[in-house]
Amino acid sequence: MSESGHELPRFADSVRWQSINVGAQVVLQLVFVWALARLLTPADFGVMSIALVVVGFVEIFAQIGIGPSIVQKRSLHPNDLRTAGLFSVGLGACFYGALHVAAPAIGAWYSEPLLTHVLRIIALSFILGGIAVVPRSFLVRQMAFKRLFIGAMAGMLVGNYAVGLTLGWLGWGVWAYVGALLVQNLVLGLTYWSFTWQASRGGRWNGQALRTMLGYGGRSTLYNFATYAASKVDTLIVGRVASQAPGGWTATGYYDRAVSLMGLPITLLGKLSDSVLFSGMSKMQDDQAALQQTVSRATQYLAFAVIPGALWMWGNAEDLTILYLGEAFSGAAPIAAVLFLGVPFRSLTKVGDAVVRARDELWRGLVWKVVFFAGVAVAAGQGMRADGGVYAVAWGVLAATAVQFAGMTWLVGRTCAMPRNWWRTVLPGLLAGAVFVAATWAGQTAFSSLDGWTGRAIRLAATGGLGCGATLAILRFAPALLAGAHPDWLAPVRRRLFNR
Numbered sequence: 001m002s003e004s005g006h007e008l009p010r011f012a013d014s015v016r017w018q019s020i021n022v023g024a025q026v027v028l029q030l031v032f033v034w035a036l037a038r039l040l041t042p043a044d045f046g047v048m049s050i051a052l053v054v055v056g057f058v059e060i061f062a063q064i065g066i067g068p069s070i071v072q073k074r075s076l077h078p079n080d081l082r083t084a085g086l087f088s089v090g091l092g093a094c095f096y097g098a099l100h101v102a103a104p105a106i107g108a109w110y111s112e113p114l115l116t117h118v119l120r121i122i123a124l125s126f127i128l129g130g131i132a133v134v135p136r137s138f139l140v141r142q143m144a145f146k147r148l149f150i151g152a153m154a155g156m157l158v159g160n161y162a163v164g165l166t167l168g169w170l171g172w173g174v175w176a177y178v179g180a181l182l183v184q185n186l187v188l189g190l191t192y193w194s195f196t197w198q199a200s201r202g203g204r205w206n207g208q209a210l211r212t213m214l215g216y217g218g219r220s221t222l223y224n225f226a227t228y229a230a231s232k233v234d235t236l237i238v239g240r241v242a243s244q245a246p247g248g249w250t251a252t253g254y255y256d257r258a259v260s261l262m263g264l265p266i267t268l269l270g271k272l273s274d275s276v277l278f279s280g281m282s283k284m285q286d287d288q289a290a291l292q293q294t295v296s297r298a299t300q301y302l303a304f305a306v307i308p309g310a311l312w313m314w315g316n317a318e319d320l321t322i323l324y325l326g327e328a329f330s331g332a333a334p335i336a337a338v339l340f341l342g343v344p345f346r347s348l349t350k351v352g353d354a355v356v357r358a359r360d361e362l363w364r365g366l367v368w369k370v371v372f373f374a375g376v377a378v379a380a381g382q383g384m385r386a387d388g389g390v391y392a393v394a395w396g397v398l399a400a401t402a403v404q405f406a407g408m409t410w411l412v413g414r415t416c417a418m419p420r421n422w423w424r425t426v427l428p429g430l431l432a433g434a435v436f437v438a439a440t441w442a443g444q445t446a447f448s449s450l451d452g453w454t455g456r457a458i459r460l461a462a463t464g465g466l467g468c469g470a471t472l473a474i475l476r477f478a479p480a481l482l483a484g485a486h487p488d489w490l491a492p493v494r495r496r497l498f499n500r
């Protein structure tokens with residue numbers, strides 16, 4: 001049996017554990033941000049949003065694709081791990097120094113002295129990230145997602161909850177967010193190394209191993225940079241233009257929180273793609289049939305999970321935003337409503353990202369990432385000059401997202417030689433999405449007169465309950481409508497739900 005054949009039985013277990021991991025992280029992050037939004041101001045979030053974007057850009061180069069190289073490499077030796085670990089920590093220290101020097105210029109560009117100090121402290125995350133990247137990537141390669149779950153939970157509970165919320169309650173403002181991030185990264189690095197240190201025992205520095213990893217890593221870095229840049233350039237432009245006007249940091253905070261709400265499901269699915277799908281597809285990269293099957297099924301399952309949820313969030317954007325962030329962030333609601341419509345496009349693109357990275361089609365994928373980046377940059381620049389401001393930016397970003405999805409879908413079809421009826425994988429998701437749109441309209445109409453926190457909670461419960469109930473009714477009495485390209489998924493679900 002091929003290596004991919006041996007790995008396929010582990011794939012479902014990996015998906016299960018990483019789903020638990022990511023789901024728990026999302027829930028804990030939701031609660032953390034909900035609490036922090038009541039301790040910090042929108043302006044605090046505005047400053048932190050720019051700091052995180054800048055650090056995120058630099059961090060891509062501070063790791064230069066070492067992590068993906070470890071996951072994708074066909075064979076791995078202790079020398080590879082030792083070399084990658086030493087190189088990552090050293091490179092992280094270099095980039096820490098570089099950002100420490102550059103921070104005053106960035107703060108001056110945004111006319112915000114506080115941003116300089118925040119950047120200089122948060123740059124320590126480059127060193128902490130250099131410590132964590134190799135052991136985490138090795139755990140992903142081994143599909144040891146239970147251990148990744150333990151590390152993630154330890155980091156979030158200690159960093160976000162014990163440190164972040166305590167500092168926020170004590171009135172530290174933006175520094176509460178900074179402290180939470182740094183402590184979380186420190187705990188992650190120490191936990192991951194405790195699980196993997198034996199793997200690199202006996203390994204030595206190997207220049208040839210480093211050159212091999214940097215070959216793929218360099219391509220991966222450019223691809224990741226383009227992906228990240230396209231997802232953040234709108235925030236940078238919004239922050240720059242808005243900061244020149246009175247109350248600009250508040251507008252930036254609104255936009256940042258709307259993007260954050262949109263990004264929650266994408267983050268969840270992105271982490272699944274970056275770990276389970278990427279790792280699994282890397283192991284089956286030479287087995288075309290297995291790869292086609294994995295891509296097709298992943299697309300169908302993601303579409304069924306994401307499209308209904310995204311349309312439900314779109315229809316309930318105001319209630320979700322105010323319940324989650326509070327009345328102070330009500331200005332983010334119309335922006336979030338538009339961005340929610342892009343969630344299915346961005347989420348399904350994650351399947352394409354995994355394929356491109358596993359099959360090393362990074363140069364072709366980079367073309368579409370550059371197109372996406374250009375579209376978002378133009379949308380942000382023109383939107384901020386239009387009367388609609390950040391609301392107009394959101395519509396432009398949505399259009400660029402749809403173009404990226406179309407391009408990546410074409411690339412996946414070409415790379416994996418997908419059959420022509422591949423489009424049927426999204427049919428169950430589209431049907432369920434239509435059901436949730438109708439349910440949202442009915443629930444919002446029936447309970448529109450209710451005010452306050454209770455009224456919003458009732459509307460969310462009603463619209464969600466109606467949507468889930470109607471979808472379950474279709475699954476029970478007309479399952480053929482939800483068959484899609486892989487009807488065999490229906491049988492185990494119906495047995496578990498209806499004993500049929």
